[in-house]
Amino acid sequence: MGLNDRTLPGGGTSRASAGIFGAGTPTFLTTKVDFVVNWARRNSLWPMPFGTACCAIEMMAAAASNFDISRFGMERMSFSPRQADVLICAGRVPYKLAPVLRRIWDQMPQPKWSISMGACASSGGVFDTYTMVQGIDTIIPVDVYIPGCPPRPESLIYGLMMVQEKIRGERLAEHHINRAEDPAAAGRPRASEFEIQGLTGPFGNSTHQNRISGLVQTDRVDRPEDRLP
Amino acid sequence: MATRTVEFNVSRAPELGASGGLSQAPLLPIESPEPSLGSEHMLLNVGPQHPATHGVLRLVCELDGETVMKVIPHIGYLHSGFEKLGEYRSWNQIVPLTDRMDYLAPLIYNCAYVMSVEKLMGIEVTERCKVVRVILMELDRIFGHLLWLGTTAIDVGAFTPFLYAFQEREKIYKLHEALTGARITTSATRVGGMMADLPEGWAEACRRFVDELPRTVDEVEYLLTTNAIHLGRAQDIGVISAEDAINYGFTGPNLRASGVPYDIRKDRPYYDYETYDFEVPVGEHGDCYDRYLVRMDEIRQSIGIIKQALDRLPGGPINVEDPRISLPSKTDCMSDMESMIHHFKLITEGIHAPAGDSWLSVEASKGELGMYVVSDGGTKPVRWRVRPPSFVNISVLPKLAEGHLMSDLIMINASLDIVLGEIDR
Amino acid sequence: MADSPSSGPASGFDAVEAGLVAPDLPALRGEAATSSHPSVEALRARFGDAVLHHEICSGDQHVVYVEPSQNFEILSFLKDDESQHYEFLSDVTAVDFGGGHPIQVVYQLWSLVHKRQLRVKCELPLSGLKIRSVEPLWKTADWLEREVFDLFGVEFEGHPDLRRILMPDNYAEGHPLRKDFPLRGRFSRAEQTRRALSHNVEDFYISAEMEIGREPQVIPPASEGSAGAFEEER
Numbered sequence: 001m002g003l004n005d006r007t008l009p010g011g012g013t014s015r016a017s018a019g020i021f022g023a024g025t026p027t028f029l030t031t032k033v034d035f036v037v038n039w040a041r042r043n044s045l046w047p048m049p050f051g052t053a054c055c056a057i058e059m060m061a062a063a064a065s066n067f068d069i070s071r072f073g074m075e076r077m078s079f080s081p082r083q084a085d086v087l088i089c090a091g092r093v094p095y096k097l098a099p100v101l102r103r104i105w106d107q108m109p110q111p112k113w114s115i116s117m118g119a120c121a122s123s124g125g126v127f128d129t130y131t132m133v134q135g136i137d138t139i140i141p142v143d144v145y146i147p148g149c150p151p152r153p154e155s156l157i158y159g160l161m162m163v164q165e166k167i168r169g170e171r172l173a174e175h176h177i178n179r180a181e182d183p184a185a186a187g188r189p190r191a192s193e194f195e196i197q198g199l200t201g202p203f204g205n206s207t208h209q210n211r212i213s214g215l216v217q218t219d220r221v222d223r224p225e226d227r228l229p
Numbered sequence: 230m231a232t233r234t235v236e237f238n239v240s241r242a243p244e245l246g247a248s249g250g251l252s253q254a255p256l257l258p259i260e261s262p263e264p265s266l267g268s269e270h271m272l273l274n275v276g277p278q279h280p281a282t283h284g285v286l287r288l289v290c291e292l293d294g295e296t297v298m299k300v301i302p303h304i305g306y307l308h309s310g311f312e313k314l315g316e317y318r319s320w321n322q323i324v325p326l327t328d329r330m331d332y333l334a335p336l337i338y339n340c341a342y343v344m345s346v347e348k349l350m351g352i353e354v355t356e357r358c359k360v361v362r363v364i365l366m367e368l369d370r371i372f373g374h375l376l377w378l379g380t381t382a383i384d385v386g387a388f389t390p391f392l393y394a395f396q397e398r399e400k401i402y403k404l405h406e407a408l409t410g411a412r413i414t415t416s417a418t419r420v421g422g423m424m425a426d427l428p429e430g431w432a433e434a435c436r437r438f439v440d441e442l443p444r445t446v447d448e449v450e451y452l453l454t455t456n457a458i459h460l461g462r463a464q465d466i467g468v469i470s471a472e473d474a475i476n477y478g479f480t481g482p483n484l485r486a487s488g489v490p491y492d493i494r495k496d497r498p499y500y501d502y503e504t505y506d507f508e509v510p511v512g513e514h515g516d517c518y519d520r521y522l523v524r525m526d527e528i529r530q531s532i533g534i535i536k537q538a539l540d541r542l543p544g545g546p547i548n549v550e551d552p553r554i555s556l557p558s559k560t561d562c563m564s565d566m567e568s569m570i571h572h573f574k575l576i577t578e579g580i581h582a583p584a585g586d587s588w589l590s591v592e593a594s595k596g597e598l599g600m601y602v603v604s605d606g607g608t609k610p611v612r613w614r615v616r617p618p619s620f621v622n623i624s625v626l627p628k629l630a631e632g633h634l635m636s637d638l639i640m641i642n643a644s645l646d647i648v649l650g651e652i653d654r
Numbered sequence: 655m656a657d658s659p660s661s662g663p664a665s666g667f668d669a670v671e672a673g674l675v676a677p678d679l680p681a682l683r684g685e686a687a688t689s690s691h692p693s694v695e696a697l698r699a700r701f702g703d704a705v706l707h708h709e710i711c712s713g714d715q716h717v718v719y720v721e722p723s724q725n726f727e728i729l730s731f732l733k734d735d736e737s738q739h740y741e742f743l744s745d746v747t748a749v750d751f752g753g754g755h756p757i758q759v760v761y762q763l764w765s766l767v768h769k770r771q772l773r774v775k776c777e778l779p780l781s782g783l784k785i786r787s788v789e790p791l792w793k794t795a796d797w798l799e800r801e802v803f804d805l806f807g808v809e810f811e812g813h814p815d816l817r818r819i820l821m822p823d824n825y826a827e828g829h830p831l832r833k834d835f836p837l838r839g840r841f842s843r844a845e846q847t848r849r850a851l852s853h854n855v856e857d858f859y860i861s862a863e864m865e866i867g868r869e870p871q872v873i874p875p876a877s878e879g880s881a882g883a884f885e886e887e888r
Binding site: 475489 | 682684711712713715717741742743744745747749750751752760762764766769771773792793794796797798801805818819820821822830831835837
Binding site for chain 2: 050052053054056057058060061064065066077079091092094096097100104126127129130131132149150152
């Protein structure tokens with residue numbers, strides 16, 4: 001620890017003059033390299049369209065002539081995850097499809113970003129049922145959520161632009177943070193059990209209506225060995 | 230192991246002969262082993278994430294080279310629990326669920342569902358509502374067929390019809406949005422009527438659309454109908470006979486392409502379809518090309534029906550005034566206790582349907598859509614069953630595709646016009 | 655046979671098995687029909703007591719309740735007899751009223767020739783959810799009966815390939831459309847997520863499919879076509 005070393009917030013140290021690629025301190029050259037790399041990445045994002053339901057149709061409409069994501073360099077929809085940059089999960093994801101989604105995400109090479117398009121992908125949407133994943137952020141990490149049922153193509157484009165903004169603010173020096181991916185976590189859910197329970201608990205009265213009248217607890221048979229919240 | 234003699238008719242490079250001149254010596258015939266039958270087949274998994282499966286459909290294929298020996302479709306990758314969820318929603322709250330099943334032609338599902346509940350309750354909708362629903366159902370038939378056209382063309386390898394089809398679909402999106410506020414998930418109907426009447430200028434916009442549509446359809450037909458590549462890929466592919474089609478449960482354009490003239494609009498007409506002047510195109514070979522021709526013709530017939538319906542669109546109320554379902558007016562509620570209580574009960578509980586069940590079939594763009602509702606007298610159904618046409622259509626895929634090439638499998642899948650939202654529900 | 659609710663130690667999901675509802679309550683039916691339907695008359699003439707009840711729903715829809723043990727004979731008569739000729743099976747589904755009442759298996763039939771429809775219902779007590787499959791009559795019933803098995807647990811005897819179709823093959827929470835199955839499932843969301851992702855994707859391949867490609871297969875002769883496809887799936 002010399003006179004010129006400083007402790008950064010959150011730990012770590014920086015050295016004032018550590019060469020042109022100073023660890024932690026932005027320098028002239030790193031900002032220029034960052035700018036070029038980020039510019040190239042955000043203007044040539046190849047989407048991986050993981051389209052399942054109605055949102056997929058709006059994604060197709062965004063790819064068609066009227067809304068045209070080709071303006072953003074995204075017309076080359078990459079159906080192979082190996083060649084894709086941004087995963088657009090458009091539509092509802094049941095638990096049967098969840099391992100497929102996780103596997104597609106794991107197969108995408110870094111750098112990769114993900115967009116959760118629509119209410120069903122973001123939170124389960126209308127479907128708080130026995131089959132539906134209540135938000136794909138329990139399965140894969142999500143960068144941008146686009147609400148809507150389905151979101152208009154303009155909303156999808158806005159979400160894509162938000163991903164572009166996120167990329168614009170990235171720094172190569174933080175590569176180990178941004179591109180961190182634990183190979184042991186492949187195939188496993190992104191969120192812990194505690195987080196999943198917190199994110200997916202029932203809210204409002206829509207799932208507590210029973211079949212006969214208004215606002216009584218769901219008419220089901222309770223058994224002590226049922227593992228329910 | 231048998232051997233066969235292979236003769237090459239290609240000569241090697243010329244070489245110098247014994248006399249010093251060039252001589253072209255033919256290659257000597259060689260003995261090569263006979264390829265043995267019953268060689269190992271390959272297991273190929275297509276999907277569930279795949280561009281050509283039109284949704285999350287998984288096809289497990291056993292291939293001998295490129296030939297499909299066996300294909301097993303797996304579904305359920307979009308199962309959302311619609312029918313279970315419908316048991317927890319009141320009769321009108323189910324309408325938004327119906328949009329999300331067949332998201333390619335949502336108005337047909339909206340209409341079919343409330344028609345089945347109206348049949349159960351014995352409600353007769355107004356004349357204006359009938360004609361408006363006919364217009365919307367035919368408009369969405371065109372809507373669904375245009376998407377089928379675009380995606381099938383992409384599967385064959387033609388990208389341009391996709392763009393043309395989506396350009397026309399944008400016009401229908403605008404019509405949807407003007408009527409309901411939403412492009413795809415319209416939820417336009419309610420039991421006894423519609424969410425709202427047609428706005429000002431909607432009928433004229435619709436008429437302009439159907440006047441301009443034939444030009445685009447002609448252009449796409451010019452690109453595809455006599456195209457040698459399309460003919461080669463679609464003719465005699467995926468043939469099914471009429472008897473088999475009926476036994477396997479095919480409906481809609483798939484069944485009519487096999488020569489069976491079964492169209493619910495003609496056989497069990499609803500909403501005065503018997504008074505409209507239209508034809509039902511019927512194919513003869515039962516192959517992919519006939520399905521293509523039948524659907525292209527259906528688009529034109531639907532254009533004709535919409536024009537006739539727009540001509541006869543009557544005035545009058547769009548919603549029926551039935552005390553079981555209609556909310557009393559605000560002035561009545563404010564002045565009259567019974568109206569206030571009636572309004573309160575309709576809002577908090579929902580409408581009540583009498584005990585019994587009702588099955589209603591409608592000719593959707595994909596085939597026979599059956600809606601079966603069972604009620605026990607309450608505000609929510611005991612059972613809401615959707616008989617999706619694509620569910621039964623896709624179950625025939627093994628019969629159609631076995632023996633064909635892998636790329637024909639994709640073409641057959643496209644020609645069936647399936648939508649996974651309604652298959653999996 | 656594929657996994658059924660009463661297999662293994664994790665059983666007792668059904669309210670009947672857990673002793674929480676009284677099974678075998680009487681059926682729920684409407685009033686008897688006042689007008690006649692030619693097919694119901696023909697059924698009564700031929701099968702007599704097997705026709706339990708005939709009612710009219712929603713104004714003009716005829717529903718006939720038949721003895722479940724004779725469903726195959728009755729439906730085969732309705733399909734093959736010239737004056738009935740219901741060659742098109744629109745739907746096979748089931749209705750669970752809950753509370754111990756029998757589960758109704760519903761067949762919706764349409765005759766293309768006579769332009770008539772008919773609904774045939776068979777009531778199965780919760781203690782005996784077995785009925786004969788009509789897949790040999792109409793191939794449409796193949797997947798439709800698989801769906802009824804998957805969502806209600808009704809076993810169809812004689813079905814060539816009775817396994818789950820909409821839920822995953824290893825789904826352990828039971829049969830979703832039964833009335834005693836809660837809307838959000840029996841397991842907690844965390845448990846459902848863990849189960850969904852803990853299995854290898856290759857586990858979703860059934861064993862018969864994995865055998866393909868491991869040993870030489872015989873290419874079927876061209877004349878046979880694909881008639882054996884449905885039998886070979888298992």
